[in-house]
Amino acid sequence: MSVLKSIVCLGVLSFCVHTVAGQYYFYDDERIEPAVLWEAGVSAGVMNCFTDLGGRKGLGKGFIKDLNGRQFNFAGGIYAGALYKQTIGGRLEATFGRVSASDKILNGDQSAAKSRYQRNLHFRSRISEVALLAEFHPLTLFQSLAKEAPRFSPYIMGGVGVFNFNPEAYINGSWVALQPLHTEGQGFREYPDRRPYRLTQVNFPLGIGVKYEISALLNARVEIMHRILQTDYLDDVSRQYIDPALFSENLSHGAAELAAQLADRRQELDPSIVTQEGGIRGDPKHNDSYFTIQFKFSLSIGRVKRKY
Numbered sequence: 001m002s003v004l005k006s007i008v009c010l011g012v013l014s015f016c017v018h019t020v021a022g023q024y025y026f027y028d029d030e031r032i033e034p035a036v037l038w039e040a041g042v043s044a045g046v047m048n049c050f051t052d053l054g055g056r057k058g059l060g061k062g063f064i065k066d067l068n069g070r071q072f073n074f075a076g077g078i079y080a081g082a083l084y085k086q087t088i089g090g091r092l093e094a095t096f097g098r099v100s101a102s103d104k105i106l107n108g109d110q111s112a113a114k115s116r117y118q119r120n121l122h123f124r125s126r127i128s129e130v131a132l133l134a135e136f137h138p139l140t141l142f143q144s145l146a147k148e149a150p151r152f153s154p155y156i157m158g159g160v161g162v163f164n165f166n167p168e169a170y171i172n173g174s175w176v177a178l179q180p181l182h183t184e185g186q187g188f189r190e191y192p193d194r195r196p197y198r199l200t201q202v203n204f205p206l207g208i209g210v211k212y213e214i215s216a217l218l219n220a221r222v223e224i225m226h227r228i229l230q231t232d233y234l235d236d237v238s239r240q241y242i243d244p245a246l247f248s249e250n251l252s253h254g255a256a257e258l259a260a261q262l263a264d265r266r267q268e269l270d271p272s273i274v275t276q277e278g279g280i281r282g283d284p285k286h287n288d289s290y291f292t293i294q295f296k297f298s299l300s301i302g303r304v305k306r307k308y
Helices: 002-023 114-119 138-142 245-250 253-263
Strands: 024-026 031-034 036-050 073-084 088-102 122-136 152-164 168-171 174-177 200-213 218-229 289-301
Touching: 031 036, 036 088, 036 218, 073 122, 073 289, 088 289, 122 200, 138 152, 152 218, 168 253, 245 253
Parallel strands: none
Antiparallel strands: 024 031, 036 073, 036 289, 073 088, 088 122, 122 152, 122 168, 152 200, 168 174, 200 218, 218 289
């Protein structure tokens, strides 16, 4: 019976050890780490956008080739998430920042971008975003859980978010919200294909990052996150100029006067210009987008000191 009891005890002990090993592994000589490690932190960095306005010299280019570094604005946020065996994770993140662009940035440019400068439009908008993200750390697939957790880990990420924006333009000493002015005839019966754009929409973040374990409790990250949008009206510019007379037929007197001024500002540089319906104002072939470059600092939650 004693032999049987010994076998049973050994089996139970083996099962317990196997179960614990499946849930924890060594972080270092002092701590063990759960299979699911929680993390909470803050972020700070910059935000920029790709829209119809501003850009670089020459003909309009696609994506990063048209990025103008003078249009970066501050962005910050908070986040919380979990990482399974240092490989696959998810997090909920809130990001707040601002985007802006201006055709005046091309002042003095004699290239093909001169026509954009003469368009003379600009905008700014605050961005408030909440996103649910998944991340994948590929290098950890080649490391055994029996070894120490990796200090340096590049990763990719993606997910879905909801963001709020509200493009504004400056005129007569104040900033004016552009969406209620229907500057391209959005919602007018004369343009049934141009619907008013919503100020709260879904986006799709994609990005890359690098995580570094400063200590058992503190992490640092650097991330570049691009947002794919479903709108071309982040800057309130997308299609063609409309007949300015239509503003009076669809808006109140005060709003119509303001809309006519903000829809076509070329006259501020050249008073001889007359607004012609159908003239090119923006490019509807490509939606707008924005991105962030951020530093993140977080606390790891769940690592405990070893008792053996």
